[in-house]
Amino acid sequence: MSPTEDKIDDIKDRFSEEREHVFNKLLMYHIKILLGDFNAKVGREDIFKLTIGNESLHEIMFPHRNIHKFSWISPDGKIHNQIDHILIDRRRHSSILDVRSFTAADCDIDHCLVVAKVRERLAVSKQTMHRVHMKRFNLKELNEVEAKEQYCVEISNRFTALENFETEVDVNKPSETIRISKFLPRRV
Structure with a gap:
């Protein structure tokens, strides 16, 4: 939980520095x-850029009825605030599809349940792509006499040539490796 506005500036600065340090430490x-409960009221204006930092604040971006935007309701029910927030780094801001609060969720606290729909696209690694495009040979052809x-x-022939050969052979050189492709057709 972040410090409230009535706390000393040093405490608020320490919280922001710690949050930034943790974010920067991650890859x-x-x-x-x-x-979390950041106890902060923010809007779309540019003056809130310093409050938000390099992250993207999402619950103010989606069109919802006011009842689904508020995350805190006073005990008398007259005051509504949006002080619980979801921050995501700007690189992944499109991963958040929707954010809204549910007032009917009884959590035995004065805050409403804030829910985000998140979609993440997983990148395929280069190794996986390499395996997919590997050449495959029809090894069943080796069963033919x-x-x-x-x-x-x-x-x-290659092994007898190697036994008589005194210098080192570079096995990575294509002309000196045994090519199975000479004998086996490719799979269709």
Whole structure:
């Protein structure tokens, strides 16, 4: 819970610095969502940019009835405030689809339940993409006698050549590796 406006500025600054330190410590590709009772009233105006920081404040962006925007209602029911917020780093701001509060949720506190719909698109790693596009060979062709004999002859020729060869062979060089593609057709 963040400090209220009546607290000393030093306490409020320490809270902001600690929040910023935790956010900066996380890696760039981590999704950083901060939820809570920030005791802050903010709007769309530019003067609130310093309050929000590099994060994106979302509950003020979606069109809802006022009853679904308020996150705190006074005990007498006359005062309504939007002081519970959801912050997300600007890089992922499009991941938040909707934010609203539910007044009917009985949590035994004076705050309403604030719910966000979040969608995250997962990126496919380069290794996974490489595996998908790997060349596959029809190994069932090795069961045929002619292909099996051809492959065995090629391997034995290579090994006898290696036994007689005194210098090192670069196995990563395409011309010096055994190519199974000579003997086996590609899968269709």
